Amino acid sequence: MQRSLVVANWKMNGNKLVVSQLLNAIKNGVNKDVNQANKIAICPPSLFLELTQQELVDSNIFIGAQNAHPQNAGAFTGEIAFVMLKEFSCSYVIIGHSERREIFAESDIFIAEKFAAAQAHNLEPILCVGETQEQRESGQTESIVLGQIQAVINEVGIEAFAKAVIAYEPIWAIGTGLTASPEQAQEVHAAIRSFLTEMDQTVAENISIIYGGSVKASNAEALFKQSDIDGALVGGASLDVNEFLTICAAA
Numbered sequence: 001m002q003r004s005l006v007v008a009n010w011k012m013n014g015n016k017l018v019v020s021q022l023l024n025a026i027k028n029g030v031n032k033d034v035n036q037a038n039k040i041a042i043c044p045p046s047l048f049l050e051l052t053q054q055e056l057v058d059s060n061i062f063i064g065a066q067n068a069h070p071q072n073a074g075a076f077t078g079e080i081a082f083v084m085l086k087e088f089s090c091s092y093v094i095i096g097h098s099e100r101r102e103i104f105a106e107s108d109i110f111i112a113e114k115f116a117a118a119q120a121h122n123l124e125p126i127l128c129v130g131e132t133q134e135q136r137e138s139g140q141t142e143s144i145v146l147g148q149i150q151a152v153i154n155e156v157g158i159e160a161f162a163k164a165v166i167a168y169e170p171i172w173a174i175g176t177g178l179t180a181s182p183e184q185a186q187e188v189h190a191a192i193r194s195f196l197t198e199m200d201q202t203v204a205e206n207i208s209i210i211y212g213g214s215v216k217a218s219n220a221e222a223l224f225k226q227s228d229i230d231g232a233l234v235g236g237a238s239l240d241v242n243e244f245l246t247i248c249a250a251a
């Protein structure tokens with residue numbers, strides 16, 4: 001069975017001082033209080049990856065990136081490549097976050113290319129999937145979420161999910177303060193696991209399926225009690241040390 005994983009997605013927040021302070025506080029808090037059988041990863045803005053690498057050098061906390069481009073080099077102004085992330089000790093990279101899908105119009109195919117490029121450089125993709133409020137209300141949650149996963153499987157094959165994480169992130173719950181109830185989240189996580197089981201039972205049993213969408217100290221424990229919720233992708237609450245450490249301790 002997979003170890004639990006809590007991932008901090010700091011999005012486009014912070015500056016050198018704030019990042020340094022947050023990393024030190026998390027590092028100290030984790031070493032003292034958190035069960036190291038569980039994994040923690042921090043995804044800072046890319047400009048702060050080097051600082052993150054320096055600050056976390058003696059810790060068990062993993063480093064992740066929020067995005068990268070599938071090509072290794074070339075005329076892609078403003079982009080960074082997966083191969084570059086390896087120079088900053090990254091282990092994970094977030095792929096297909098709803099903000100990338102919606103604001104930057106990333107397609108399923110492009111997301112699948114990124115997934116493959118991440119793995120080609122030994123980075124574990126955290127594939128985000130999730131439905132809008134309208135899709136949920138019209139009963140399409142499962143078909144949307146499983147369709148987003150299928151689109152990646154079509155390109156990379158089910159076996160690629162042996163080294164990947166899936167983050168179920170209902171779009172209506174991201175940054176809104178609304179959280180899926182533990183039962184709502186569990187229902188989708190179970191559907192994802194059973195969908196994967198039909199293709200590869202070992203992959204389905206071992207993959208971490210984490211939940212994201214307004215996870216905070218007050219709701220983390222109830223979410224983590226669900227049998228198919230293996231951790232969390234945390235946005236806003238990961239910028240607050242006490243909130244984040246409480247979530248990590250609950251995992």
Ligand code: PEP
Nearest residue numbers: 174175212213214235236
């Ligand atoms: C996210 O951005 O992945 C996220 C889950 O954000 P928040 O926790 O703020 O809803």
